[in-house]
Amino acid sequence: xxxxxxxxxxxxxxxxxxxxxxxxxxxxxxxxxxxxxxxxxxxxxxxxxxxxxxxxxxxxxxxxxxxxxxxxxxxxxxxxxxxxxxxxxxxxxxxxxxxxxxxxxxxxx
Amino acid sequence: xxxxxxxxxxxxxxxxxxxxxxxxxxxxxxxxxxxxxxxxxxxxxxxxxxxxxxxxxxxxxxxxxxxxxxxxxxxxxxxxxxxxxxxxxxxxxxxxxxxxxxxxxxxxxxxxxxxxxxxxx
Numbered sequence: 001x002x003x004x005x006x007x008x009x010x011x012x013x014x015x016x017x018x019x020x021x022x023x024x025x026x027x028x029x030x031x032x033x034x035x036x037x038x039x040x041x042x043x044x045x046x047x048x049x050x051x052x053x054x055x056x057x058x059x060x061x062x063x064x065x066x067x068x069x070x071x072x073x074x075x076x077x078x079x080x081x082x083x084x085x086x087x088x089x090x091x092x093x094x095x096x097x098x099x100x101x102x103x104x105x106x107x108x109x
Numbered sequence: 110x111x112x113x114x115x116x117x118x119x120x121x122x123x124x125x126x127x128x129x130x131x132x133x134x135x136x137x138x139x140x141x142x143x144x145x146x147x148x149x150x151x152x153x154x155x156x157x158x159x160x161x162x163x164x165x166x167x168x169x170x171x172x173x174x175x176x177x178x179x180x181x182x183x184x185x186x187x188x189x190x191x192x193x194x195x196x197x198x199x200x201x202x203x204x205x206x207x208x209x210x211x212x213x214x215x216x217x218x219x220x221x222x223x224x225x226x227x228x229x230x
Contacts, residue, residue, distance in 0.1 A: 034214045038154070045223065046154065051209060051216040089154050091215050097168035098144070098156035098215035
């Protein structure tokens with residue numbers, strides 16, 4: 001049960017797009033279409049942003065999108081806004097258990 | 110409105126036990142899988158354990174397997190985590206989280222505010 005690999009930090013200016021990658025193996029990300037993404041602001045509980053690789057829960061802006069290719073999933077945030085600054089975590093189903101990525105700190109410059 | 114309220118955290122000595130509870134409301138509890146996710150101070154999220162809607166499928170992280178036991182009481186709309194042989198590395202904020210489906214899939218659409226467990230002598 002190794003953690004998924006995410007970049008420790010990414011940054012972008014308001015209005016720009018950023019992509020956060022999440023790399024696993026054929027036993028987790030590559031093996032199932034159950035990848036989710038979470039946004040966490042300091043001191044707050046995580047919030048679901050993307051599930052089943054690319055589906056958005058109601059209320060999540062369409063600036064957030066998800067995709068997957070092979071063993072790597074990606075979260076793209078377009079039209080960056082100041083409030084997007086947060087930690088982002090990916091999670092994948094891995095056959096009877098789940099596994100998170102190490103988290104990525106998004107800084108909006 | 111979906112609400113998940115954790116309780117049972119606290120300060121405990123290494124090697125001792127603790128039982129966490131999560132009271133759920135605002136949805137049909139026995140239609141969904143449930144999970145425990147933890148976050149050590151200043152660290153990332155770690156999935157701890159999950160249980161399907163009818164307790165027929167249960168999973169644990171390797172780090173807690175054999176020490177922690179997840180359970181649910183659908184009649185009481187409650188989720189539990191029995192934690193035995195606690196270690197310093199179990200110190201974390203423990204979140205109760207609802208899955209979007211009835212099986213363990215890792216799509217956590219609602220989270221509680223967490224209960225803090227501190228393991229220290």
